[in-house]
Amino acid sequence: MSLLEVRDLVVRYGRVPALHEVSLEVNEGEAVAIVGPNGAGKTTLLSAIAGVVAAAAGSIAYDGRNLHGNSPEAIVRRGIGLVPEGRHIFGSLTVAENLRLGMTVRRDREQARRDLAATLDRFPILRVLHDTQASRLSGGEQQQLAIARALLASPRLLLLDEPSLGLAPLVINLVFEVLGELRGRGVTILLVEQNVARATAFATRSHLMCGGRIEPLPETVDGEAAAGALLAGAYLGTGEAR
Amino acid sequence: MIVATLHSIVQDGVDALSLGSTYALYALGIALVFSVMRLINFAHGELITAGAMTMFLLVGVPFVALLGIVLVVVVALALLTERVAFRPVRDASPATLLVTSFAVSYLLQSLAVVIFGSTPRTVDIAGGLTGSFTVGGIEIGKLDALTIGLTAALLVGLALFLARTSIGVQMRAAAEDFQMARLVGVRANRVIAISFALSGLLAAIAAFLLLVQTASVTPTMGITPVLIAFIATVIGGMGSLQGAVLGGMLIGIATVVLQVALPVELRPYRDAFVFAVVLGVLVLRPGGLIVARSTITRI
Numbered sequence: 001m002s003l004l005e006v007r008d009l010v011v012r013y014g015r016v017p018a019l020h021e022v023s024l025e026v027n028e029g030e031a032v033a034i035v036g037p038n039g040a041g042k043t044t045l046l047s048a049i050a051g052v053v054a055a056a057a058g059s060i061a062y063d064g065r066n067l068h069g070n071s072p073e074a075i076v077r078r079g080i081g082l083v084p085e086g087r088h089i090f091g092s093l094t095v096a097e098n099l100r101l102g103m104t105v106r107r108d109r110e111q112a113r114r115d116l117a118a119t120l121d122r123f124p125i126l127r128v129l130h131d132t133q134a135s136r137l138s139g140g141e142q143q144q145l146a147i148a149r150a151l152l153a154s155p156r157l158l159l160l161d162e163p164s165l166g167l168a169p170l171v172i173n174l175v176f177e178v179l180g181e182l183r184g185r186g187v188t189i190l191l192v193e194q195n196v197a198r199a200t201a202f203a204t205r206s207h208l209m210c211g212g213r214i215e216p217l218p219e220t221v222d223g224e225a226a227a228g229a230l231l232a233g234a235y236l237g238t239g240e241a242r
Numbered sequence: 243m244i245v246a247t248l249h250s251i252v253q254d255g256v257d258a259l260s261l262g263s264t265y266a267l268y269a270l271g272i273a274l275v276f277s278v279m280r281l282i283n284f285a286h287g288e289l290i291t292a293g294a295m296t297m298f299l300l301v302g303v304p305f306v307a308l309l310g311i312v313l314v315v316v317v318a319l320a321l322l323t324e325r326v327a328f329r330p331v332r333d334a335s336p337a338t339l340l341v342t343s344f345a346v347s348y349l350l351q352s353l354a355v356v357i358f359g360s361t362p363r364t365v366d367i368a369g370g371l372t373g374s375f376t377v378g379g380i381e382i383g384k385l386d387a388l389t390i391g392l393t394a395a396l397l398v399g400l401a402l403f404l405a406r407t408s409i410g411v412q413m414r415a416a417a418e419d420f421q422m423a424r425l426v427g428v429r430a431n432r433v434i435a436i437s438f439a440l441s442g443l444l445a446a447i448a449a450f451l452l453l454v455q456t457a458s459v460t461p462t463m464g465i466t467p468v469l470i471a472f473i474a475t476v477i478g479g480m481g482s483l484q485g486a487v488l489g490g491m492l493i494g495i496a497t498v499v500l501q502v503a504l505p506v507e508l509r510p511y512r513d514a515f516v517f518a519v520v521l522g523v524l525v526l527r528p529g530g531l532i533v534a535r536s537t538i539t540r541i
Contacts, residue, residue: 050425072424088422090415097411104412105427153427 001064003028003157003188004049009058011044018044020212021058026157031179031189033203035196035217040209042192043085046159049190050082051075062157077105081155085162085192087146091135095126098134098145102152112152119148122178140171147178157188164195176202252380254502260386262494263393264451266487268467269474270400271444273486277417277534278437280336280481282472284343285323287464288350289442292319293449295358298365298459305368313446320442323350324435332434347468354461362460371454389451396447397487400440404483409436417481417534477523479530488531493520 004026011019019041026032034042047053049060051072060067067075076082090098099116106112120127123144129137134145143163150158160179164172176198183189193199200206206217268286275283293316300308327346331338374383404410409432416423416433424430448467453459470493471486478489496519500512508515523531 052421052425071430072421073427073429076425076427082425084422084425088419088425090418090422092418093411093414097414100408100411101415101423101426101428104408149426 001028002026002061003030003063004190005059005061006045006049007059007061009045009048009060010056011041011048011053012056013053018212019048022209022212022214023058024207024214026188026190028156028188029183029186030205031183031191031203033191033193033199033206034209034214035193035199035206036209038194041212041214042209043161044212045209045214046082046084046161046190046192049075049159050080073105076153076155079154079156080159081150081153081157082159083146083150083161083163085165087139087142089134089137089142089145089149091133093134094131095129095134095137095145096131098149099126099152102149105153112154115152115154119151122181123148140167140174143167143171143175147175151182155187157190158182159190159192161192162194163191164193164198172198249380254498256380256382256386256390258495258498259491260383260389260494261498262491263389264448264490265470265474265494266490267393267396267444267448267451268471269478269486269490270397270483271441271448272468272471273475273478273481273483274437274441274444275434276475277481277483278413278420279328279332279339279434280420281328281339282343282475283328283441284340284468284472285327285346285350286441286445286471287466287468288347288354289316289320289445289464290449290452290467291354291459291461291464292316292350293446294453294459294463295354297367297449297453298358298363301365301367308367309446309450312449313443316446316449317439317442320438320445321435324438328438329431329434332430351461351464358459358461360461362458364458365453366457367450368454385451385454388454392447392451396444400483409433413437417483473517473520477520477530479532479534481534482530482532485530485532485534492523492531 002025004024006022006024008021008023009019010017010021022041022045034045036042044053048055049067051067051070051074055068062078062080070078090101093101099119103112103116125141126145126148129141134142137145147163163175163179167175172195179189179191179202191199191203200217207214208217271286271289272283275281275286293312296312296315297308300311303311323346327342328339331342371384371388374381376382404414412423412428413433413436415426416428420430423433452463452467471490474489474493475486476489477492478485478487493516496516497512500515501509504512504515
């Protein structure tokens, strides 16, 4: 059974349609990537799953139950974590306070404490900067904090929106290393990325979004040429993407 | 001569600090709700009125019990307005929120007129506080000392609450980026309700101080405090709690300084000069003295 099942999802901003009957399934333990140009609707799709924007039609089911009507905080409590584009760390709070907020939904205090220690081992720079105001962190450090904060909620499904955006290559390597480790631990990942090469290499399956519509990218070696044509169509507007 | 001038300056300084503290208390009540909900709650004035009227009704009840009851009544009323009037329109436009707050304010004012009538009622709830004491030749009003002490204690308590407790950290996160706070699991209803409860607590204390000061209760007694609070939060920087305190202090201190410094014939126009100072601050710093972190909407 799919952990996440999006069916014919329609989202509009006022009268402007952002998603046109988008359907997507993510199985437990999978890492699924969604690539596509700016304005394709990728962020809107993640926002709808996280409960930030309302669906005009269609459904989103998580672990077999419809998420319709659930508040963002209720969705986090059900096990879906979001690392948003632009990090959205709380700049006026310290690194420690940001991490503490990540544990808001945890009830297993002892385990949460152990997870915090493990997270600080995974991102040692956060241990060094523990009492620093988060707004003083570099972009790479803020991204590590945003991912660490989401992980501390112990999500079953982690949504990541452009985690490599604006980061130095070394930090991008670290981010994907951590994501690989999470996938190895069985965390299901839905990754939205503009870095097509890194995203498709990381994911078990990939989809292309363009103009608010979604379609799978061919997975087989034979399909590589077709995938390339689809991507070129989406990014360059040469008409290959449907 | 020099000693007399020095005494006079210290005396005026105490007055300025006292008035500034009172205004900071008013402003903090407005700012607490605005920081998490982006609502300018003009009904905060009616919470002050409700506190004063409750005290009027309970004259004769032992002082500590009276204060306790007033706190409970005002906090309960603050929570009730949040649940009944503001929660249903939480996601509406700022204009809708503003109109709702005016509606709640007028409704509560009208209710007060129906229950108490519009005639001012006099009441002496703490006559012992109207005197003064002398320290080093400086006469300090007991009420001034209480106002400054109480405000300082409340500010320290609030700062500790926001810094040290889990819900305090959640409130600070929600004030900075409400949507992201919800996305890490902060319960919107809980954080907003606590903000209203705290603003109710501040309104109850402001009602007590105002009533001791004026010894009079009217259904419209909350209007002036809420206007001062609104102006203080604007010049302090909307959404910033430190800004609200700073704005309240600035207006209070400017009021007392102008009262002392202006020539006698200009003193009736003191408030016009105070608002000129306010205008000057806004021209120099349109975002207020302390600009709160803005919320980025695209998530």
